[in-house]
Amino acid sequence: MSDAKIKKIRVGVASCGVAAGAEAVMDLLKQRAGDIPVEGTGCLGHCYAEPMVEVVLENGDSVFYRDVKADDKAMQNILSVGPESRFEIPPARKAKELVKVLALAGRIDPTSFEDYVAHDGYKGLEKALAMTSQQVVDEVKLSGLRGRGGGGFPTGNKWGFLAAKQADEKILICNADEGDPGAFMDRSLMESAPHQVLEGMLIAAYATGATKLFIYCRAEYPMAIKHLKIAIAQIYEHKLNVVNGRELEIIIKEGAGAFVCGEETALIASLEGQRGTPRFRPPFPTDKGWMGHPSMINNVETFGNVPLILREGAAAFASVGTEGSKGTKLFALAGDLKHPGLVEVPMGTTLREIVFDIGGADPEKVKAVQTGGPSGGCIPVELFDTPVDYDSLRKLGAIMGSGGMIVIGKDRCMVETARYFLDFTHRESCGKCTFCRVGTTRMYETLERIVAGKGSMEDLALLEDLGPKIRMGSLCGLGQTAPNPVLATLRYYRHxxxxxVRDRQCDALQCNALVDLKLDQSKCVKCRLCIKNCPVGAISDDFVVDNTKCTRCNTCVDICPKKAISRVKKGSN
Known part of the structure; x- marks a missing residue:
């Protein structure tokens, strides 16, 4: 127990914390804490440890608690600064991580303007307004910042294109759609530090002469939208939206969750009230964008970097990372690892460091990692010494994307993994391009045949032939990257x-059509739970599985108290 008095208590109530029960923890702490202030904050990135509570002491120290429950025992432990459930950042992660963009996430009240300002908020905008707009553009160019949405286009160049346009209306758009399954970097930043994103947009508006600002945010992010609306109202109240002598309107547009709207021309079409489909370029959006006006799009993380660049200087930003990829990068870690969550590392950090040192994955159990979301590529563990930057990942047939990173264990089937990702991308195709609409569907159908045990060697040749053609023939990034999971797994896991195809076997025992269920009589205690819970009556009274009836739902496998039922290779039962 500490002798230091408690100054305040913070509870992580971002989406991950709320999902784990943080609201009940916060409510109970408010009841029990007496005069001690209890405030909600964002996500520290350690989603595996939620709900998390920080006890700030009057001597300046902080004590963190993990997996906090809304009960008397936990409340007593926290309010006495007790020893149970204390949280420390794993040493390996602490040594590798460099927190800059996420420095305020989990450290401030995201709904408090004063809290943000007290942590150097809007110092970047103040510095920018003391410069000429061209000097701001040049500073961003010197920083080497590249778009964090996946394309990696130099941000300063894009700003320069819009700044050079002479027009009565110029449009600035923040892409907060974040459609990659398993990716939540943008959501977390908007929930935890909305003013940081908006400050980046205001700096960009000053530098480019933008007259209207849009945030295109997916409707599935209600907390992010709520915090952004609060922050925008505070910006209006403090007149920070008066830039270049004009009062800027900041508008939030809620997207309907179409993956293709991550592509900038499809996003603009949706923003205009049209169906979200991409169009040919040129003209590029900086020439003709929203309603025909010159427009520029950056994503949330890109704008989140901008205040740091202006506040600390381009040289400081460029000192981190690699020659072609400057700064830090946010990654959402998920899959077969011990510490899923959000992480920020310098560009050039290796996959090995991210997956094993930071993510805590077991090196003996990892087969690959999928980078770049469903349109990325599976990189085998043998190549984990690859530095994570735009160019290195592209050479391996993968992409960085917006920052989703899914760790794949050795018990996973790579054919099924490719089928799973292609199932998503072929459904999300807007249908405008024949190669994307038809080609991805043919690839998906081919993978369906293979996992069903009905494939042929000709199917593998078809996949290898179709993939590059879909890349070349598709108009936007969805179709151009959709074949990546298939081509990458074929490249590294052809066996x-x-x-x-050849043996009609799935060594990982994941493809239902290629496995049987077997009941080991020597382990069975005849409890009949499997018989009672089988939805199709596939288990007889003498405890034998009829695999001609079994649908491989795995109910019996999961419910058996002695683990007497298991999946085995087809025909081995």
């Missing part, structure tokens, strides 16, 4: 495809 798994051949086992499915």
């Amino acid at each position: 798994e495809y051949e086992a499915h």
